[in-house]
Amino acid sequence: MKKTYVITGATSGIGKALLKRFVKDNIVFAGYRNEKYVQELEAMGAIPFYIDMAKRETVAQAAAYIKSKTEKIDTLINVAGCVVAGVMEQLPVERIREQFEVNTFSHLDLTQRLKTLLGRVINISSMSSFGIFPFVAPYCASKRAMDILFNAMALESGLEIVSIKPGVIATPLWEKSIESNKSSIEGCQGYENEMKYMVSNASENGKKGLNVEKVVDLIVKVDAMKNPKPSYCVGRDAKVAEFVSRLPFGLQNKLIKFKLSRVMITK
Ligand SMILES: NC(=O)c1ccc[n+]([C@@H]2O[C@H](COP(=O)([O-])OP(=O)(O)OC[C@H]3O[C@@H](n4cnc5c(N)ncnc54)[C@H](OP(=O)(O)O)[C@@H]3O)[C@@H](O)[C@H]2O)c1
Numbered sequence: 001m002k003k004t005y006v007i008t009g010a011t012s013g014i015g016k017a018l019l020k021r022f023v024k025d026n027i028v029f030a031g032y033r034n035e036k037y038v039q040e041l042e043a044m045g046a047i048p049f050y051i052d053m054a055k056r057e058t059v060a061q062a063a064a065y066i067k068s069k070t071e072k073i074d075t076l077i078n079v080a081g082c083v084v085a086g087v088m089e090q091l092p093v094e095r096i097r098e099q100f101e102v103n104t105f106s107h108l109d110l111t112q113r114l115k116t117l118l119g120r121v122i123n124i125s126s127m128s129s130f131g132i133f134p135f136v137a138p139y140c141a142s143k144r145a146m147d148i149l150f151n152a153m154a155l156e157s158g159l160e161i162v163s164i165k166p167g168v169i170a171t172p173l174w175e176k177s178i179e180s181n182k183s184s185i186e187g188c189q190g191y192e193n194e195m196k197y198m199v200s201n202a203s204e205n206g207k208k209g210l211n212v213e214k215v216v217d218l219i220v221k222v223d224a225m226k227n228p229k230p231s232y233c234v235g236r237d238a239k240v241a242e243f244v245s246r247l248p249f250g251l252q253n254k255l256i257k258f259k260l261s262r263v264m265i266t267k
Contacts, residue, residue: 002026004073006066008051008110009080011037013171014124017212018077019046021220029066029073031080053080053106054098063113074119075223078107078146081124083177084138085198086184087191095184096138103142108149120160122219123150125231127167127238130245132256135198151230162228165242166215167235174206197264210235 003026009015010030022028023045030046032038033053041048047069051062066073084091084099111121128136129143147163154161178185178199185195215234222228233239244252 003075004070005029005075005077006073006114007031007077007079008053008107009124010041010046013173014166014169014212014215015077015079017216018079018219019044021216027070029069031062033080051080051106051110053102056101056106056109059106059109060113063110066114067117071117072119073114073117075122076111076114076118076120077122077124077219078111079124080107081126081173082180083136083173084142084184085136085177085181086138087135087188087194088137090188091138091184096141099138099142100145103139104146104149107146108153111150111153115157115159118159120162120223121150122162122164122222123147124215125163125165127165127233127235127241129163129165130241132241132244132252134256134260135194147231154230160228161230162222163231164215164219164222165231165233165238166210167233167237167239167241168205168209169212169215169235170206170209171212172206174202174209178202193264194260201263 005022005026006029007015007019008031010019011032011034019028019030028046030041030048031051032041032048033051038048049062049065050058052058081103084095107123123146125147126143128140129147131140131144133140150161150163153159185199188195218232218234222232233242244255
């Protein structure tokens with residue numbers, strides 16, 4: 001029987017790959033923020049809906065549109081996301097607010113608005129939720145906050161919510177993050193080596209990360225499970241991050257500093 005899915009961030013990377021997989025046999029509402037994707041989404045057989053996670057009013061509009069078209073959603077997959085990077089002593093707080101708006105608050109808002117229709121929620125969190133990556137702290141914090149807020153929702157309401165935590169996946173996210181963080185990277189003072197490393201690392205990750213289909217395979221598997229676990233890691237790096245996050249805090253920091261000293265010149 002056909003199931004109904006809502007996928008945010010369906011125009012690229014993980015979301016697009018998920019859409020391709022699900023749209024063959026199901027009804028899929030596909031979120032986009034740029035009109036240029038509408039035709040492509042329709043041609044794939046999806047029902048496009050406009051949502052810009054950075055603009056609150058569009059979340060309400062998207063939820064109203066979806067509710068006008070369907071009475072049930074088997075699975076809402078919260079995928080849309082971006083990366084705010086930079087040095088914590090210099091990054092404008094406004095940029096961190098934007099990070100939370102896109103990666104955390106808008107997904108929570110959309111989920112609340114669709115709650116009465118929902119069977120299950122799958123969130124694309126990240127290994128960054130384990131919180132051990134300096135220079136991308138806003139991204140880590142936004143994903144951790146997402147996990148905490150949604151886990152509480154699951155405990156309080158009984159709604160089934162699964163957090164998927166991928167490690168590095170080869171998607172356009174990495175190149176986009178270099179572009180969108182250009183001003184923080186170029187404007188930062190005293191951390192030039194660190195920023196150089198971050199840019200080359202991001203560029204490498206976009207090419208050498210795990211294939212996006214590995215994440216899709218896991219999500220398809222989790223979606224079909226009767227009783228999924230609340231959290232799954234994808235990739236060896238994500239499992240290592242989970243392990244490190246369970247070590248005593250002082251030891252974690254020593255390991256992170258050691259790793260940084262191996263890859264770049266630090267203070
Ligand atoms: N790639 C990785 O290594 C990795 C690892 C762990 C977790 N993740 C998470 O996986 C999710 C998907 O990322 P991806 O790697 O597939 O990256 P991607 O290829 O850049 O896809 C991100 C998607 O989110 C959309 N998006 C970004 N900002 C948005 C906004 N303000 N409003 C609405 N949509 C917005 C993008 O739209 P446009 O096409 O218009 O840009 C795109 O469809 C993200 O939540 C990311 O944090 C990725």
